[in-house]
Amino acid sequence: MAISLREIASYLGQFLSQIPLPGIGSTSCLPGDIINPSYEALSGAPSCPLDGPMSCHNSTPVAGDSCCFVYPGGRMLLTQFWDQHVHAGGAEEGWTLHGLWPDLCDGTYDQFCHMTPQYRNITEVLEHYGHHDLVRFMNRYWLSDYGPNSNLWEHEFNKHATCINTLAPKCYGSSHQPGMEVVDYFVRAAALFRTLDTYHALEKSGIVPHPRKHYPLADVQKALEEYSGGKVVLRCGGRRDVLHEAWYHYFIKGSLQTGEFIPAKDLGKNGDAGNCAPWIKYLPKRRKGEL
Template sequence: MANSLRSLLAYAGGLFSQLPGVPEAPSDIRPFYEPLSGAPSCPIDGPISCHNNTPVVGNSCCFVHPGGRLLLTQFWDQKVHAGGAEDDWTLHGLWPDLCDGTWDQFCHMTPNYPNVTAVLEKHGQQELIAFMNRYWLAGYGSNSHLWDHEYNKHATCINTLAPACYGEDHIPGIEVVDYFTRASALFRTLDTHRALGKAGIVPHSRRHYPLADVQAALEKYSGGKVVLRCTGRRDVLHEAWYHYFIKGSLQTGEFIPAQDYGNKGDAGNCAPWVRYPPKRRHDAEAEEDL
């Protein structure tokens, strides 16, 4: 059986507490549901993705291949979203890049689903949906449309989510639950706002920060490489991409912070000095305070 979110968060807290200089995980991390899954258990001593040329012989469901470099991507939007807070970074996706830093998309290793929200509802994941409606937000259009896009473009390239990996008792849609469970749980271990704040990097309307300091703070916090991307004149901080490998399957495996960017190098586009602007509230919300 797949690890519960409770055990995943316990693992994550242990992993990050063991890394030098890494602050404790946020105290508000709590398990918010027990995920359903029929994914197979995998050996704890299996190979790490992108560190083996071929899948594990006879057990490809315990080795993520070929997209073995996992990127957890976050956004810093310049507005407070409904139900959100001024310190919320939001989740954009969990992407399985190839080992050389390139990527596939719409791979059909697992079936496409045209309505992810309906699948999650069918599996009783209302609390997960509520979490995603605060933290996994579309820049434009509906959140549901973004979730459909992220699953069908990226999750279908993760081989361990294939129905065959669940055996004869596979329940359609359970791979959708597993993908959004693991992405959401990993996101909860990566409090980008808190990590930057501990380094004295806080949202400010005029101040500029050295890009190297921003990157160093997040890499110290996560234990792995982080790509930063900016908007405006490449000087407005907007995205953070955390790099991982994985030991075992996506469903039950261990995320290992990557110590390199891959053969493609750093995909960041930011200027040497960047701004980290405060979020703006909607006019209606601001008027309530007058």
């Protein structure tokens, strides 16, 4: 069977999207399992035009093709936690994954949508499709503060992934089987997370955890934005002076399954959800039992 140039380009796009991008950084130093870099979307999701527009840059899907244009929630936020404690199997320098969220290009967002079915058995779905390595990775880096990690994964998928239109079953055509959209969402989120080593990005700028030192918020934000190439929102706890979260912003060219994540240079009208004070603490993690 002949293979078209478009199909080859689509495959290469999928392959390259799973490995660290030049200029964005690499998390190859992260311990733990490695996501298979040659992962292909289970879909048979459509081969999208290479010259299609980025999400948030058209008011409607291209030629009505909602399977090749993320809409209306076209700005994607890869969100990370700086947890207070070292998790089991974790490390003192490990940021963890909170989620991959679509917002409506202006900082607002929908939630618990019906573009894809909700799922209550994320672990079982991933393992059914052979992604045992991904489940191990998520148990190391995608962690819940309370209860089983799988509860957080279910919450993240049902709240956010169900609002990503390219994950709709219709975009998988006749080859769709239940759970394909679950695998595509979690593989893409984990792969993007691996390109964003927040700890070492800050360390390169002399910003390291310290029990008493305060850092200018502007310096922390500048370090992460220069590293990622796009806008970053920082969130803080305590009296708004304890660094807790980093939100990296992207547009997508194509579908979530096979498209290209492009660092977003703006936050949108209401997108600056940062709440940190001008000077912030970046506290060391504590081992269980430490005060």
